[in-house]
Amino acid sequence: MNLVARSVPFGDLQLKNIRGSHLEAWVKQMHVDGLAPRTIANRFTAVRTIFRAAVRDRRIPTDPTVDVSRPPKKPTSREQQVEVPTPEAVAELLSATEPRMRAYIGVCAFAGLRLGEASALNIDAIDFLKRTLRVERQVQYKPKFGAEVKDPKHASKREVYIADELAEMLARHIKEHGAAPSGWLFHNGADRPLPPSTVDSWWQRTVKAAGTAGLHIHGLRHFYASGLIAAGCDVVTVQRALGHAKPSLTLDVYSHLWPTAEDRTRKASSAMLRDVLGHGADSVRTEGVN
Known part of the structure; x- marks a missing residue:
């Protein structure tokens, strides 16, 4: 709670003088500062608890957090989650x-x-x-x-x-x-x-x-995972390196970073084609000499 108290820019105001606009500005600033959505949500919840208690104790007439958009605990898409x-x-x-x-x-x-x-x-x-x-x-x-x-x-x-x-x-x-x-x-x-x-x-x-x-600092972990995937590591290798409980969890977070079936098919086909054409070129050169 001390960490939350230090993070609010309106800590020197009396409770009765704090408006929803103060809270909106605080939430936006936390986003700008790069805090994780879950961290923002937890801090917001902690502050809201204080205001609700103040309303119950009749120290303030209304709760200014009511009309403030509550930040989501998780991003709405995998791409947003994996920065x-x-x-x-x-x-x-x-x-x-x-x-x-x-x-x-x-x-x-x-x-x-x-x-x-x-x-x-x-x-x-x-x-x-x-x-x-x-x-x-x-x-x-x-x-x-x-x-x-x-x-x-x-x-x-x-x-x-x-x-x-x-x-x-x-x-x-x-x-x-x-x-x-x-x-x-x-x-x-x-x-x-x-x-x-x-x-x-x-x-x-x-x-x-x-x-x-x-x-966010967790982005460094995503950087590591994306590097393993780009280097061709399979899902079990990445799962074990990251300490995920199941491969399904790794896929849930990072599946969009792996090549699609179409990508793999084209790459394999391209390798076969280059191999065949390479042998064909050798054959043509040999026939020319004979």
């Missing part, structure tokens, strides 16, 4: 961010980690010899308890095969910035992994500096 940044945008983010968080972007964009999984990354989860990264924990925010380290989502425990370049980026991070005494790679200085509120503040500064305002 894939360009390689140029990811490069700008890496360049614009503070050095100690460059590897954070790296594990999200090139290993597909969720925000909570990246925050809970521990040095013992990295095997530099095998070039693997184990996802074993996540940082999760609970209203009553704050940030907690917990097991990741169902079926999300996984081993991710990482590129040599990402392994080098992580090794450089450890050499230059170290790790917390308990091994956390991204920590708050008190031997605790970064809480979601700190990551959110850093991300907003970074996208603004990179000129990519509006991009």
Whole structure:
């Protein structure tokens, strides 16, 4: 609730002086700032709860949130849900961010980690010899308890095969910035992994500096998934890399990124045609010599 209170631009106004227009402007600004639809909806619901309680207690006569359009928790289409940044945008983010968080972007964009999984990354989860990264924990925010380290989502425990370049980026991070005494790679200085509120503040500064305002950090995970798909990885490979419980979930989110049956048929036919014509050309050249 403290995070929500800090995010409202009308926090210095008395409840009776807050109008629907204040709330509309706040919701629009959150969209501009790149917050996820679910985050916007949750913050709006928290504020609406305060106004409803104030009406019940007769501190204000009406609830100003009534006529405000409630933001959807999910985008209305798959294309809207899957916001894939360009390689140029990811490069700008890496360049614009503070050095100690460059590897954070790296594990999200090139290993597909969720925000909570990246925050809970521990040095013992990295095997530099095998070039693997184990996802074993996540940082999760609970209203009553704050940030907690917990097991990741169902079926999300996984081993991710990482590129040599990402392994080098992580090794450089450890050499230059170290790790917390308990091994956390991204920590708050008190031997605790970064809480979601700190990551959110850093991300907003970074996208603004990179000129990519509006991009949500989850877009880096989509960037990773789209790269695997573009490289020809099948749905089960992508599912396991992302830690989805079922291939159907992966298809539900990313099916529009895979080539269609028509695309695959044309590509296969084209390969066969080139192969046949290639042999034909060799035959023609041989016949000419004889």
